Amino acid sequence: MILETLNPEKWVDNYADYLYNYTIVRVNDPIATQDLISETFLAGLKAQKNFKGEATERTWLISILKRKIIDHYRKSNSTKGKAEIKISYHNPDSEGDWLEENAADPFDKTAEDQIENEELRLAILECLETLDTRQAEIFKMKTIDEIDTDVICKEFNITPSNLWVIIHRARKSLMECLEKNWLN
Amino acid sequence: MKFLLKCGETAEVCDKCQYEEASFFEKLTMKLHLIMCKCCRNYSANNNKLTNSIKTADIKTFSAKDKELLKAKLNQEMRTTPKS
Numbered sequence: 001m002i003l004e005t006l007n008p009e010k011w012v013d014n015y016a017d018y019l020y021n022y023t024i025v026r027v028n029d030p031i032a033t034q035d036l037i038s039e040t041f042l043a044g045l046k047a048q049k050n051f052k053g054e055a056t057e058r059t060w061l062i063s064i065l066k067r068k069i070i071d072h073y074r075k076s077n078s079t080k081g082k083a084e085i086k087i088s089y090h091n092p093d094s095e096g097d098w099l100e101e102n103a104a105d106p107f108d109k110t111a112e113d114q115i116e117n118e119e120l121r122l123a124i125l126e127c128l129e130t131l132d133t134r135q136a137e138i139f140k141m142k143t144i145d146e147i148d149t150d151v152i153c154k155e156f157n158i159t160p161s162n163l164w165v166i167i168h169r170a171r172k173s174l175m176e177c178l179e180k181n182w183l184n
Numbered sequence: 185m186k187f188l189l190k191c192g193e194t195a196e197v198c199d200k201c202q203y204e205e206a207s208f209f210e211k212l213t214m215k216l217h218l219i220m221c222k223c224c225r226n227y228s229a230n231n232n233k234l235t236n237s238i239k240t241a242d243i244k245t246f247s248a249k250d251k252e253l254l255k256a257k258l259n260q261e262m263r264t265t266p267k268s
Contacts, residue, residue: 008262013256016246024244034246038254045261121241142203144243148207168199175230178237 003053006060011041013133015058017140018125019065025118026069036072043158058129120182121160138163139170172175189217194224202235 016037023033043064051060128136131166138156141147153163189197189200194265197214206214232236 008258012251012258016251016254017243020246021244034250034254038257041254041258042261045258051245107228117241121243124238124241140245143238144245149203164196164199168195171199171202171231171234175234178234179230182237 004051004056005053005132006044006048006057008045010133011044011057011061013137014129015061017060018058018122018129021118021121021125022062023065023069025114027072036065036068040068043068043130064141102150123178123182124174127174128182130177131173135166135170138173139174142167187213187216189213191221191224194218194221195227198224198228198231202231235243 019037019040020033023036024030025035027036040061045063047064055063058136128140131139134156138152141152142149149160153160154162158166191214194217197206197210201211201214214228218228
């Protein structure tokens with residue numbers, strides 16, 4: 001078995017986006033998310049010697065991040081009563097409505113959609129990790145941040161046809177990867 | 185002007201289509217090729233599927249500026265705590 005090693009210099013490039021998407025759905029606050037991720041990386045640096053190399057770097061970082069997220073919940077829920085359910089009906093006329101309004105609507109699938117979207121999102125980001133760094137970066141800029149072709153070309157000092165070749169290769173390997181990991 | 189594209193050229197136009205950067209003429213010649221070529225039809229279908237998946241996934245990214253800040257912070261930390 002090949003033991004994994006840590007490369008903290010590459011953490012931000014390789015995992016920042018993955019961790020960001022992992023956290024944002026759980027914390028729902030962009031600023032807190034960024035703080036949690038930087039705390040995670042710093043904690044990771046300090047705990048480097050505890051890394052045994054049996055898990056991948058990402059799994060290891062996620063396990064630190066999970067604990068940070070739990071701490072975040074604890075902190076924000078420390079004021080008592082925040083999680084209480086409040087029944088807002090006080091007069092007898094509207095009695096009974098409360099229960100009905102709180103029953104799950106079987107036609108409302110948004111929760112399931114969101115869970116599925118999160119899985120898809122992480123699957124895509126995992127596949128992006130298999131590309132080489134430059135390719136992934138260019139692909140993300142073009143596809144996700146929707147930056148213009150000529151701006152990217154200038155930044156990376158490449159011609160448009162170079163860019164399309166890179167995009168083509170990236171799309172092709174993403175398709176293969178997603179077919180393996182997601183569609184089955 | 186040529187009406188018959190090769191598969192490689194078709195793929196390029198198809199990629200451009202995903203970003204709405206193909207011209208009308210390019211799209212026309214691509215369609216013409218797709219009628220004749222099953223391979224490219226498959227590629228085109230998968231390509232559209234990928235675009236849709238990325239859209240529904242609604243991936244958020246760290247802004248480049250925040251990434252640089254985070255990197256700087258990490259680098260500083262790495263210098264102060266020597267590698268064990």
